[in-house]
Amino acid sequence: MTILTRGVIKSFYILMPLAIIMAFLWAPSAAVLGDFSRIIYFHVPLAWVSVLAFLVSGVLSVAYLMDKKKRYRWLDEKSYNSASIGLAFAILTVITGSLWAKLTWGSFWNWDPRETSVVLILLIYIAYFSLRSGLSGNEQRGVIGSSYLILAMIMLPFFVFLAPRIYDSLHPATIINADKRIYLDGRMRMTLLVSVLAFSSLYAYIFHLMNRMLSVKKATEDLHAGD
Amino acid sequence: MGEEILRNLRKDFLVEFRSRFALNVSIAFAVIATVSLSLTAGGTPFSPLVQSILLWIIIFFSAMNGLSHIFVREEDQATSLFLRITVSVDSVFISKFLYNQIFMMIIIAVVTPLFLFFLQIHVALICYFICTAIAGGMAIASCTTIVAAMVAKAGGRGSLFSILSFPLLLPVLWVSISSTRGALDGSSPAEDASLVFLLAFSGFISAISFLLFRFVWIEE
Amino acid sequence: MRVIRTAFVFALIFFPYCSIEVLPQGVARPGESFVCAHAQEYRNQGRPAQPVQNQEDDRQTVLYTVAAVILVVWVGIALFLWRLDRKITRLEKNLNEMKK
Numbered sequence A: 001m002t003i004l005t006r007g008v009i010k011s012f013y014i015l016m017p018l019a020i021i022m023a024f025l026w027a028p029s030a031a032v033l034g035d036f037s038r039i040i041y042f043h044v045p046l047a048w049v050s051v052l053a054f055l056v057s058g059v060l061s062v063a064y065l066m067d068k069k070k071r072y073r074w075l076d077e078k079s080y081n082s083a084s085i086g087l088a089f090a091i092l093t094v095i096t097g098s099l100w101a102k103l104t105w106g107s108f109w110n111w112d113p114r115e116t117s118v119v120l121i122l123l124i125y126i127a128y129f130s131l132r133s134g135l136s137g138n139e140q141r142g143v144i145g146s147s148y149l150i151l152a153m154i155m156l157p158f159f160v161f162l163a164p165r166i167y168d169s170l171h172p173a174t175i176i177n178a179d180k181r182i183y184l185d186g187r188m189r190m191t192l193l194v195s196v197l198a199f200s201s202l203y204a205y206i207f208h209l210m211n212r213m214l215s216v217k218k219a220t221e222d223l224h225a226g227d
Numbered sequence B: 001m002g003e004e005i006l007r008n009l010r011k012d013f014l015v016e017f018r019s020r021f022a023l024n025v026s027i028a029f030a031v032i033a034t035v036s037l038s039l040t041a042g043g044t045p046f047s048p049l050v051q052s053i054l055l056w057i058i059i060f061f062s063a064m065n066g067l068s069h070i071f072v073r074e075e076d077q078a079t080s081l082f083l084r085i086t087v088s089v090d091s092v093f094i095s096k097f098l099y100n101q102i103f104m105m106i107i108i109a110v111v112t113p114l115f116l117f118f119l120q121i122h123v124a125l126i127c128y129f130i131c132t133a134i135a136g137g138m139a140i141a142s143c144t145t146i147v148a149a150m151v152a153k154a155g156g157r158g159s160l161f162s163i164l165s166f167p168l169l170l171p172v173l174w175v176s177i178s179s180t181r182g183a184l185d186g187s188s189p190a191e192d193a194s195l196v197f198l199l200a201f202s203g204f205i206s207a208i209s210f211l212l213f214r215f216v217w218i219e220e
Numbered sequence C: 001m002r003v004i005r006t007a008f009v010f011a012l013i014f015f016p017y018c019s020i021e022v023l024p025q026g027v028a029r030p031g032e033s034f035v036c037a038h039a040q041e042y043r044n045q046g047r048p049a050q051p052v053q054n055q056e057d058d059r060q061t062v063l064y065t066v067a068a069v070i071l072v073v074w075v076g077i078a079l080f081l082w083r084l085d086r087k088i089t090r091l092e093k094n095l096n097e098m099k100k
Helices: A003-010 A012-026 A035-066 A075-105 A113-134 A141-166 A186-224 B002-019 B021-041 B048-066 B069-076 B080-086 B089-118 B126-153 B158-185 B194-217 C002-012 C014-019 C034-043 C052-099
Strands: none
Touching: A003 A012, A003 A186, A012 A035, A012 A186, A012 C052, A035 A075, A035 A113, A035 A141, A035 A186, A075 A113, A075 A141, A075 A186, A113 A141, A113 B126, A113 B158, A141 B126, A141 B158, A141 B194, A186 C052, B002 B021, B002 B069, B002 B089, B021 B048, B021 B069, B021 B089, B048 B089, B048 B126, B048 B158, B069 B080, B069 B089, B069 B126, B089 B126, B089 B194, B126 B158, B126 B194, B158 B194
16 A cells, blocks of 8 residues: 555545535635535545446446456455445435425425436446345355446446436536536636545545455455464 | 357247246236226327336336346256356357347237227337337346346346346436437337347447446356 | 544534525525525615614624534534543553553
């Protein structure tokens, strides 16, 4: 573990309070929505980081299936860890999004294309956890779980990126779309960036901790295997 | 490899139709659902949207009941090891895939006329309706083959298969329902892309499952 | 692992919930959103409107309060994660000793 990696991960301790302070005190309120718009500094990073977590779990699954010599250990468990963090973040995205919907459009859930596609993603990953628990005790669990995660990762771009852009959506214009910025002036952009970094470092930190716990647990099992 | 595929396909058909377990379960479910629907509706006309929703729910759950059997039977009767040794992975996948497709077509061929008959549905665009039913069936069968292979390893307990396939099949169901509704009341536009989506989805999922199947099938 | 996840999910829920405590005071136009319109009605019912400076101060106070609340929650989570980190490091060290 290099010092650089450790520094990046521990930067969570600085970034998150910074993001909170910036979100509430430094960024201006939006023109139309008022102070409700501050929810954007939590909702958008949560969504992005959950997609990142799912992508990481998919990539680790591909590595697991292709790594015949077992140079990297327990990649299937690590992809499981990443998928569980991704699921937690996705659930939080849905909760924050529905709160925003209640504040600005008056109802919690509208079956908007973007909302529907997020629900689909949630269902796919919840099904992954059912699959893993159904396979407990089976030594093929890692392989089958990884195949399913690859399948899920491949469906991800369609639901997260394509569907909301093809169908007309109530959802505010996506931030990556260059010519559709509604109200992102300089300060807001800065706060959003810091918030994204803060949540990414939170994800990296928790993922790192979960992986370390995993290796300690496995090493302890190995040690006691001879008992 | 073509010979192996045909041989496996023939064997699968013979074995499945000897006891006809999966076929019976699927078709019995479809018949029961349709008949009870028609009975309790008592002649009240449903709107085309509701009709297409009901049709696809019945088709979907008939598929859920029957389509995993092809792999689960191999595990239950302990013939999967034999299959693993004697036949190459690709042939196994293609033969099971073709079997599932044909099975799904049989289900649709039985369920749809039954549904139309019992609920007295008038179809505005017949050819489009048939094409949608076939394309939707192909998409469902493509997706469920790989999921059935995974679930068979997990013991094949009933609802795990439904839980796993449902999120993957939700877009298929959504598109099929809306285009069937268009076929039933004649409101679908000329350049409706639903069929293209369903066929593209089938092709895409088949390709991915072909690549992933060898990892699921081979035990080391 | 489950504890981390539960605590983290539970505390992160406070973020957006706190942000809706901030009422719109003079920034949103009437009729823009349901809550805004309602607030406008109540505010001007038979009483003279508050001077703008007062509204701004109220808003600032609320923002400070919300930020403080969330910071406190996060200090709690950060402490928890810090302790967890230390425990894991200690476990790893023990394990390395035992292996030798």
